[in-house]
Amino acid sequence: MKESEIKKYYNKKIKELKKHNKLYFDDSAPKITDNQYDQIKKEIFDLEKKYSFLKSTSSPSNSLGYTPSKNFIKSKHRVKMLSLSNAFGKDDLENFEKKIFNYLNQKIDIEYSVEPKIDGISASLTYKNGILILGTSRGDGTTGEVITENLRTINDIPHKITSNDFPRNIDIRGEVFIKKSDFTKLKNEFANPRNAASGSLRQKNPEQTKKIPLKFIAYTYGYFENKTIKKQSEFLSLLKKWGFKTSAHNKVLKTLNDLEYFHKKFEKIRYDLEYDVDGLVYKINNIDLQKRLGFTANSPRWAIAHKFSAHSAFSQIMDIGIQIGRTGALTPVARIKPVNIGGVVVSNATLHNEDEIIRKDIRVGDTVKIERAGDVIPHVIQVEFKKRDKNSKKFSFPKLCPSCSSKTIKEFNRLTKKYDAVRRCTNDGFECEKIAVEKMKHFISKEALNIDGLGKKVIEKFWDLKLIRFPQDIFRLNFLQISKLDGWGDISVSNLKYSINQSKKVSLDRFIYSLGIRHIGIENAKLLADYTKSISNFVNFVKTNKFNEFLNIDGIGETQINSLKKFFENKSNFKVIEELSQILNISDIKLNKNGKLLNNTFMFTGKLSNMSRAEAKSLIEKNSGSVVSSVNKKLKFLIIGEKPTIRKVEQAKELGIKILSQNEWLNLLD
Numbered sequence: 001m002k003e004s005e006i007k008k009y010y011n012k013k014i015k016e017l018k019k020h021n022k023l024y025f026d027d028s029a030p031k032i033t034d035n036q037y038d039q040i041k042k043e044i045f046d047l048e049k050k051y052s053f054l055k056s057t058s059s060p061s062n063s064l065g066y067t068p069s070k071n072f073i074k075s076k077h078r079v080k081m082l083s084l085s086n087a088f089g090k091d092d093l094e095n096f097e098k099k100i101f102n103y104l105n106q107k108i109d110i111e112y113s114v115e116p117k118i119d120g121i122s123a124s125l126t127y128k129n130g131i132l133i134l135g136t137s138r139g140d141g142t143t144g145e146v147i148t149e150n151l152r153t154i155n156d157i158p159h160k161i162t163s164n165d166f167p168r169n170i171d172i173r174g175e176v177f178i179k180k181s182d183f184t185k186l187k188n189e190f191a192n193p194r195n196a197a198s199g200s201l202r203q204k205n206p207e208q209t210k211k212i213p214l215k216f217i218a219y220t221y222g223y224f225e226n227k228t229i230k231k232q233s234e235f236l237s238l239l240k241k242w243g244f245k246t247s248a249h250n251k252v253l254k255t256l257n258d259l260e261y262f263h264k265k266f267e268k269i270r271y272d273l274e275y276d277v278d279g280l281v282y283k284i285n286n287i288d289l290q291k292r293l294g295f296t297a298n299s300p301r302w303a304i305a306h307k308f309s310a311h312s313a314f315s316q317i318m319d320i321g322i323q324i325g326r327t328g329a330l331t332p333v334a335r336i337k338p339v340n341i342g343g344v345v346v347s348n349a350t351l352h353n354e355d356e357i358i359r360k361d362i363r364v365g366d367t368v369k370i371e372r373a374g375d376v377i378p379h380v381i382q383v384e385f386k387k388r389d390k391n392s393k394k395f396s397f398p399k400l401c402p403s404c405s406s407k408t409i410k411e412f413n414r415l416t417k418k419y420d421a422v423r424r425c426t427n428d429g430f431e432c433e434k435i436a437v438e439k440m441k442h443f444i445s446k447e448a449l450n451i452d453g454l455g456k457k458v459i460e461k462f463w464d465l466k467l468i469r470f471p472q473d474i475f476r477l478n479f480l481q482i483s484k485l486d487g488w489g490d491i492s493v494s495n496l497k498y499s500i501n502q503s504k505k506v507s508l509d510r511f512i513y514s515l516g517i518r519h520i521g522i523e524n525a526k527l528l529a530d531y532t533k534s535i536s537n538f539v540n541f542v543k544t545n546k547f548n549e550f551l552n553i554d555g556i557g558e559t560q561i562n563s564l565k566k567f568f569e570n571k572s573n574f575k576v577i578e579e580l581s582q583i584l585n586i587s588d589i590k591l592n593k594n595g596k597l598l599n600n601t602f603m604f605t606g607k608l609s610n611m612s613r614a615e616a617k618s619l620i621e622k623n624s625g626s627v628v629s630s631v632n633k634k635l636k637f638l639i640i641g642e643k644p645t646i647r648k649v650e651q652a653k654e655l656g657i658k659i660l661s662q663n664e665w666l667n668l669l670d
């Protein structure tokens, strides 16, 4: 058969599978037996194995093939299910501890609970009076899918717990996974054990879940009524006592050296374990200390995942493409001959930036070593120069933007006195097609407007069909027109309409983040929202170009200010925010109005003991107070630490502002 014929046949099979997925998952009206269904899947799988050029995002080997999330009721987690930040080596670990010491403003000895990072699917189990009443998937971390019945089929999950000391109301969290030995039997259906576990767990019919032997290992909690435990290791022992399975490899260790030694040892035995692990998790053992350290936007400050080293393989670069990101960065990507690296077929590898290509002298046609670690994008680590063709030519990086032909530049960093390694398109607005599409993908993403049903692929399609050019166009879509498009039915259109409408209500910080301004991530968007309080204020700052005032915000510096200025100098960006502020219902920042420090303003001068400025500020804000950065009449209290700025103290005295020592201030809070 010719390649084109094979492709045609393969696509036909994929389409067939999709049809039966819909019949099974959405309509609950399968037209074929499970056996026949498995046959189609197997055929697709065999074709892919035989012909490496076959690829489809809907392939059952690529993903689960289908995401039946609309079939599950959603439930908001009482306590968010966060993820962990990653460490790949000593530097990252040292950096992790350094950040903790900075936050606490003191160096301390830390004890860690060390646990294997099982590569499965996390789940949360709510028990009330010892009875399992709800089971959910992680979902987007804030809201999960209700999969109670499916979770109940797992033998390791107790339905009822009678221990006297089991909390009356608690969420137990852990990992659902499938043993490697059980996966061998399912090899033809799923790409890896994790996908098998996920697919099984999200079956509509729990009877189907039962067919795949899932396991559960517990490791943490969400909501926990009357929590008295003091250590994570203590909690792990309790879990065991209550009847949950816990990892046999959990450990308590003290120094970074010990962590590294154990990591090295464990890396050697990881393949002997009965389940997949992709690293170790280190959690600060002391729960009070965990509480003090708190969280950043997505992950706790008190825990980190130390990944195992990557898998690698050799392949050949067929071409080098240039991707253009939301902020204009030109990222070169090597299109390589598909190669299996640690169980995943890789056909693209990032080359990071122009400097990386120059430094490693990477060329089209080169044989290269590619590395892939966990969920990180595969990258080229070295060129096999011996295998290089004599006629190969240096790669010439485009000097004009491949999308809009604007000039591209490498920015000069005044701090490091070096040129940036990344080349960027100078167009910051919607005039560059690729940037515009990326901006819109960012706008609809989970952490921004979170428009379910309007995924990245749909954005691209709607762009191609000229249905959208700016984010505000999303709210003016003609749904009748969409319902006539291929692949759209009444249900999907009404879901889309619903989720677009839902997204109109958005908090100010998410809205600022959704604009996709360079250097304004979630954390900085929160700082700007807290400072400006309402969208009308924010728009006013933009209109009057008063960005310099943001320098008052602890955490916002020149880099962010310059980026804001540049962003809003562009007329289309300005138009976007003006129009969106009319269309959307952007809620003001609501203050906690019950705290002890309400209506009180504070300022710090000098070094605080055993506490960083960031922690002190968050303590004040948690108690409804606010922190300002200059001495003026609005200031109520000046808190002085070690070596205060004399001028500030004198100014405060002149204005009759109360001066407090750190202890006096802490006494205000008990």
Ligand code: IVH
Pocket (backbone or CB within 6 Å): 082, 083, 084, 085, 115, 116, 117, 118, 119, 120, 121, 122, 138, 175, 219, 220, 281, 300, 303, 305
């Ligand atoms: S603790 C805030 N402990 O890793 C604490 N997670 O990237 C978050 N995981 O979604 C979870 N083993 O699916 C924790 N011993 C362990 C874990 C573990 C595996 C997974 C879990 C989570 C992801 C975090």
